[in-house]
Each structure stands twice: as structure tokens, then as C-alpha cells.
Amino acid sequence: MTAVVVGASSGLGRALAGELARRGQPLLLVASDARDIEAIGADLRIRHDAVVRCLALDLAREADPGARMTAALEALPPVTSVLLAVGLSRGDDDFGLDASRIGELLAINLHAPLAIVHALLPRLRETRGVVVLFSSIAAVRGRGRNVVYAAAKRGIESMYESLRHRHAGAELRVQLYRLGFLATNLTHGMRLPMPAVEPVDVARVVADRLQRGSARWYLPRRFALVAAIVRLLPWGLFRRMRA
């Protein structure tokens, strides 16, 4: 039963690919650069004797990513899970972006997940599969930074609700993770208010829960408290937060 990992060339996506391959799951790996995704595919085949197919897809420019993925899945066992570990943020996403940059952020963070889920939904319903979505602390409360990124992640949360509203748990499971800081190149060198979590540790938890039903989780769990505090902060205090 095949798992699709979108954004598999780095960070959480790469860790998810490794964890699922270790568990013997056939994989379709999707990322923008063939050099990275082919290297990861080769590594997982060699280390774990895994069935891996790789698809290089530029989600910022691909009009119909779901169609390409549907075609790539033909040679693989039926798809049972789609993990959308895709995301792009920019340091200058503070109302300083031009329209093309806004479009790029929305394409990767929102349009691509929506299009992929739409395209794969019939197959996932056939197998009572699972859609795994990843949101962010940025989506908890809008701020003057990560403007487009946060809006896109809110969109992901809305998609989670829509999927659950439309499909009963017996035909489709939907899981949403609100992630804390991950130790990836995006947080490299940043002063963070709390320790970053290793992507491999998150990947292990996500893989363990794949067979569970629909739910929304914070990872790490202590992040739920942080999110609650951010949400409940009085406006005057919240406005002063810069970190």
C-alpha cells in the first residue's frame, strides 16, 4: 500500500520518507529537484530494499500537480496515504512581496496541497486512506511576519475541516499536525523561544499514527500550550511580540 510524500527532499518530508521506507511501505516521493529526490530514492532502495518511485515536480509552477502524481502512481500498489510535508516560507514575507512571490508562496503552501488532495481523493476513498496535513504556529494568529505563509496555512486548516465535514471517518481519515519548531535548515542559526524538534522524531510519531482515525495534534505536545497562550494574549501585548 503506497504512501505519497510530497516535499520529500528535505526536513520533515525526507524524514517521513526514511521512516516509512524503514517500515516497508512502497513510496511515491515528490520534490522539486530531481537531483535530491533521485538521491533519496536510491538511498532508501539500497538501505531498506524499499519500492520507491520519484517524481520531480516544481509545485510553484506546475498547474496540475495531482495529474502528474496520479500518472506516477500507476506502477505502484494502491495509495493509502498522502503526506503533504510541503512548505515554503520567506524572510521577506512581511507585506514586502510582489505578486509573483505571493503567487509562489500560495502555490506551494496552499494550491498544490489542495490540487493534490482533489486529484487523489477517489483513490484514497477506495482504500479508506489517510490525508496528513501539516500546519504551523504561524496559523494560530496572524502577525506582521509570514503574512502569506500564515494565510496559506490557515487555508490548510480549513481544508482539514472541509475534508472531515465532507467525508465520514469510515471512507477517509484526515490528520492535521500543528508543528512547533523543527531543526531544519529553515531554523538553522535562529534564536528560538523553545528547542527545535528533530524531524526524525516527528516522522516517527506521524508514522505511528497513520493507522489511527481523524484528529488534529500539536507536535511537540507542549506546543499546544504555546498556541493557547498566543491565541489568548491581549491584543495590546500580542502586537508587541516581535520574535
Added chain:
Amino acid sequence: MRGLAVAQAELTSFDRQFHARCALQRPDRYRLLDALPVDAPRIARGGGVSYVGASFGDGVVSQSLDAFDRLLAFDAAAGRLTVEAGARIGDLQRFLLGRGWYLPVTPGHPRATVGGCIAADVHGKNPARDGTFRAWVDALVVHRPGEEPRVADRTHDADLFAATFAGFGLTGTISSATLRLARPPHALVLRRVPVASLAEAARVLREAANAPVLYGWHDGGAAHFGRGVVNIGLASSEDDEGAPRVPPASADLPAQVAPLPFPLWNRAGLGAANRWLDWRWRRAGQAPMALAEALFPLNRARLYFAGFGPAGMAEAQWLVPHPRFEAFAAGLAELVTRTRPRIALIASKLFAGVADGFSFDGSGIALAIQVASPGSPGERAFLEALAELAVAHDGRPNLIKDSTLDAGMARRAVSGFDAARARRARHDPHRLHGSELARRLAL
């Protein structure tokens, strides 16, 4: 350098002699590896376990290859592995041993990477038998700013291929390599031969040239200088069921060992340690030896390295030709008696190769001499006198180990230094690759 995963970081050489706050990039995709401005000076960083400052320097972006650790192709029948340069040697040995293969030439630190082993042209457990790392590399891929990646081997782009071994990362960033593998010995038996002097050790080493594992340990104190034991690891057909399995990655020596707040290796500490080692090991005999123990010797040396304290250590490593070795050893004994340096360890090895470029190779006996608190006046004077003594006996230094050498001494001691420097310049004419090591030795 927004968006390039670059941040300021404090980096330290393994011997603790060099510290720098410099730009550290953590690319996790090829696009980021190639994304630095074309004219930005850079240097690749593998495990960060080089004794000297080979992977960082002032004004240089240190590019970590941590994420580039993937196995790209494995031919289990022919024994070939193509792997990215950031793959750690310890991880590779664990993978390969489970499939009936291993890398015969590896350094003691399991966190050293394939790229680092190439850039330093490291030697292993018996360089006289197995050569240096270059002997086991069929091809490599080098990234240079503004160029397409170049594939080099012994027939195609052969000059780049040769210059990249012991090229210290200055010919470009090695991104992957194809390695030749060997079948590991079924089991090892370790034969110990006590020796009274370095000269006697040299004779024992020469007689055991074909052993898979071959090295000597020697007392560096003035009272019993050179006394020690030569360890000869021989392949055995006996079952090795009692031996420990290959240790997991969690048992690997860390890249940086936190120093004890005080130095353990003062004169009293070294005297006690030498007496214990002498009692424990300097006796004839033989016993089964786990291959894992031979492959990862530094995993048991955490306290040893921590014991150097915040002042750290320095390792002088000199390869002296056979005809000159006895005279060199006698001169060294006299020097130690006269200056009484704090020598923590002397190791001896046999070499039977040919030096090329900056490489540490040749035909002779190599001594690795680890000295505590190398910044102290007495130790500094000893290391300078040692270098003069070695050069006077045609010794060749290991540039990637010895942080006490300066450019003048490197030029005097490395035959072919200027030719090697010119070759490096041919492959990096705009000096876009640099490091503390390159600056100090004017490479």
C-alpha cells in the same frame, strides 16, 4: 545571505587549537549547495572532526555536508559503493559489515565523512598493506562555483582526481565518490609484541607488514621513552561469537568532546596512565579482537580526549624513511630526556607508499605524538625541536593532523610542496576555497 541557510557559528578544531566565529551554511538540497554567490570563499565541512582547522576559517563560508549522506549505488556482487560525501564512515561500516563488505582504510573517528577522508587522504589500520584512502576510490564528483559538477577518475580529469586527495577541500567541494570495498576478515586475533624501544618497534612492524591491523603504542615519558607494545591484528578462521557486535551510532565518539575543566594529563596523570597501560598491555600474548574494536578505536577514548582539558592537545605526525628512522628515534629520545614534554601518547605505524602532493605517504615508519597543553612554552619548544629533528632525518609531516606547523616548516618538510601548491592553484585559480589550515600553511 538570506534564504541560503547561513548563520554565524563558533567552530573549533578537534585538537582545540583553533576557534573561529564564522559563517556556517547547512544546505539540505543541491540547489542550496550551489546557491552561494559565485565569488564567496567557501570550504566544505564534513563531520567537523579534523584535528586542524580544515573546514572553517575567517571570511570563509563553511558548507556543512551533513545532509548529503545518501547511498547512491551499491553493487553487492562487485563490492562498489557510490555515496555522497557527507556520509559518515561509522555509518557506512555498519551498513557494509551487515552485507559482507567493509572499508579497509578508515580513520579512527567514526564521524569522519567520505569527503573528509578523501580531502585528508587518511590512512587506516595498516597503511603498508592497504595504502591510503585514495587507493580505494574509483571516482569522485567535485562541485566548483559557477561550473557544472565534474566527474574525475584515474583516466578522466586525472589531475583533478589526484589533486583532490590530500587537497584539503581546496580543489572544490567533493559531493560524491565511488568506493571499492573489501571483504572483512572473518575474525581477528590480536598478537601483542612488547618492545623496549622505537627502533625495536620498527623492526617488528616491518616483519608484520601484511597484517590487517598493525600499530604500536609507546610510552612518551622520559624514564621509559619508547617502551611499548606492537599490536598485530591477524585474520583468524576461528568463530568470533564472543566478540561485541558493531556498536550503534549512539556509541560513536562525539564530534566535539567536552573537555574536563582541569587537565588530567599533567605529569602525574600521564605517569600514572603510562604505568597502567604498561601493566595492562605490555606483555606478550594473543587474544581474539573484535573487528568493531579495530575499526572504531576512538569510541573508547572519550575520557582520554576530555582529559586534555580546555587547553587541548596537538598531534605531531612524522613519517621517517627506514634508513633514517633509528637515528631519528635516538635523537627523539635524547630530545625528550632533555626537554621532558607532556607526551600523552606515541603511536607507530608502517608505511609503504609513495607521497603525492600534500599527502602523508611514503616508505618508512610514522610516529604520531600527542602532546598536552601545546601552547605552553616547554611543549611548544619541544614541538619545534621535533620538527627540526624530523626534517633533518627527511621526515614528512601530516599536514591534516599537526596544528603547530607553520608555512615555512611545511614548505621545508614536504617535498614537492611548491608543485602541490601550484597544482592546487590550477584547480582553484581565484582562490574560492579557503580554510584556517590553508591560511596557516599558505597552501
